[in-house]
Amino acid sequence: MTEYGKRLSVSTTAIPGLLLAELPVHGDSRGWFKENWQREKMTAAGLPDFGPVQNNISFNDAVGTTRGIHAEPWDKWVSVATGRIFGAWVDLREGDTFGAVFTAELDPSRAVFVPRGVGNSYQTLEADTAYAYLVNDHWSADAEYSFLNLADETAAIDWPIPLAEAEISANDLAHPRLADVTPVAPKKTLVIGAGGQLGRALRASYGEHAHIEYADRDALDLADPDFGTGRRWRDYDVIINAAAYTAVDLAETPEGRTAAWAVNVTGVTELARIATANGITLVHLSSDYVFDGSSSEPHTEQEPVRPLGVYGQTKAAGDAVVSTVPRHYIVRTSWVIGEGKNFVRTMASLAERGVDPVVVDDQIGRLTFTDDLARGIRHLLEHRAPYGTYNLSGAGEPMSWAQLARHVYRLTGHDPERVTPTSTDAYHATVTTPVAPRPRNSVLDLTRIRATGFAPADHLSSLQRYLA
Known part of the structure; x- marks a missing residue:
């Protein structure tokens, strides 16, 4: 009854x-x-x-x-x-x-x-x-x-x-x-941009499993208007978008501007539509370039965006679109270092070849290593952290690019004094190709992600391990 x-x-x-x-x-x-x-x-x-x-x-x-x-x-x-x-x-x-x-x-x-x-x-x-x-x-x-x-x-x-x-x-x-009975497999996780620095770190973290799919640009290109067809999206639980147009300086050219908007906004809009329609959690990587860097304080997740250049504008627009997805994580990061071409590898190569570089010393931030970034993304997903935006970078004392270059020289057994510091304006005056404006302050406040129980690694300790 x-x-x-x-x-x-x-x-x-x-x-x-x-x-x-x-x-x-x-x-x-x-x-x-x-x-x-x-x-x-x-x-x-x-x-x-x-x-x-x-x-x-x-x-x-x-x-x-x-x-x-x-x-x-x-x-x-x-x-x-x-x-x-x-x-x-x-x-x-x-x-x-x-x-x-x-x-x-x-x-x-x-x-x-x-x-x-x-x-x-x-x-x-x-x-x-x-x-x-x-x-x-x-x-x-x-x-x-x-x-x-x-x-x-x-x-x-x-x-x-x-x-x-x-x-x-x-x-x-x-x-x-x-x-x-054949057990029911879990819903799939799709990593987009699997051939990039973060994509490789995510593959190393998640490993090879039937329910984890990795798509490089040949398999799924966000600039292709038809990329959303051909999959049964209801079978997916998570999409991690590690793909982006990241040629910051090239984005200032007419061709680059078109490509940046196609990938970082139009493609991301289609991802957001797919995620919303199918109840998928969308993890999207954002950038310190959404800020102008004029503040002397670390950037918080609540701070209004003020992008300076085309790349930052497209990332800010993509973030706004992703924020409408009911289940989303916008992971904002800075100064990413992983497998492939990056600032640390460039400095290490210059040191070995006897080159004495001139490096800007008025842009301040922290390095973010892709293994730490992948670890943070998994933490948010596996601990079911509240949806929203999270800053995720390396921890520790912020430094300029010139200071970090000197650390690379020292850690690779070279004289750090071979690195000559200069201002951003002076450096740009020597360049004849288009150069995008950079935020002078790229330091991200890590309070919110720490509150979920995640401990970002110290970026200098990570740098030492990376070079070792």
């Missing part, structure tokens, strides 16, 4: 992500009323904001009607409209909880949230029972499904009505035992 007057509450179960909800039902002599799904209240109570797109009703005439253990590639919210059911859920996802079982009775005052890949089955305990389920994807013949036999001995579900007496379809009777 339906229990009236419950308070809305959500409890966890033995299966990760499977949530049992007690629902307020208001009844009198006329019948009863309930809010079957109320987004604001239910997400506040702990249910995920899973974005349902379809509502289905299952009506069952007879007691004992039993529907097989099916695991679908979507999340669902199952609630009873009338009658009573026994529910059985089996975790069919890859991982340590594969095969875990949870059972409970559902009536109009109790519902369940079933995450993607968890097998679900329902047996009616009263005649004329109807239950509804909201799902966050449309049925597709191309999607992958998994099934488990209702009588599986390992799951050993204690059905209230013995299966021999239940109404079961022939298909459900033919489903495999647990030992023969």
Whole structure:
């Protein structure tokens, strides 16, 4: 019998992500009323904001009607409209909880949230029972499904009505035992820009797994207007956009300006549309170039952007677009060093070749090494940090480019005094090609990301390890 007057509450179960909800039902002599799904209240109570797109009703005439253990590639919210059911859920996802079982009775005052890949089955305990389920994807013949036999001995579900007496379809009777079930793979993570410095660090961090995809520019070019076609985006959980047009000086030319806007804004806008439409978490790399560097204080995430050049303008515009994605991390960084051509490698090469460089000393910041950047991105995702913008750079004492060049010379066994400091204006006066304006202060405030439990590495210690 339906229990009236419950308070809305959500409890966890033995299966990760499977949530049992007690629902307020208001009844009198006329019948009863309930809010079957109320987004604001239910997400506040702990249910995920899973974005349902379809509502289905299952009506069952007879007691004992039993529907097989099916695991679908979507999340669902199952609630009873009338009658009573026994529910059985089996975790069919890859991982340590594969095969875990949870059972409970559902009536109009109790519902369940079933995450993607968890097998679900329902047996009616009263005649004329109807239950509804909201799902966050449309049925597709191309999607992958998994099934488990209702009588599986390992799951050993204690059905209230013995299966021999239940109404079961022939298909459900033919489903495999647990030992023969192919576990449901996790949703995919796509790393865009896998051939760049950060992309290589992300590959080294995540490794080679079936659910991790790496796309270099040949495989996915943000400047290509058709890059969003050809993938079933509902199968993705995370997109990490490590691709960008980063030719800062070339962006000041007509051709470079066009290319920078195509990649950093138009392409990012399409990524944002895909992420929003498919409930994907979008991780997007931003830059200290969105600031003009006129402040003497470290830049915070809340500081208004004031880009100086075309590159900074396109990055600021891309950030604004990504900020509209419900599930997003904008990771703002500076002075990136990784595998490939970069400032540190250039200075080390000059030192070895006997060149005495002239390096600017009025641009201040901290180096950010790509292994630390990749570690921070994984930290935000795996710890489910609140969505939004995070500064992520190396920690420690800020320095000028000239000071850092001298550290490179010293650490590679050369005389640091061979590096001659100069001003930005004086350096630019010697260059005949277009030069983009640089922020003089690129120091990022790291308070917010530290509050998530992440400890950025000291950039000078990282520099020493990098050169070693």
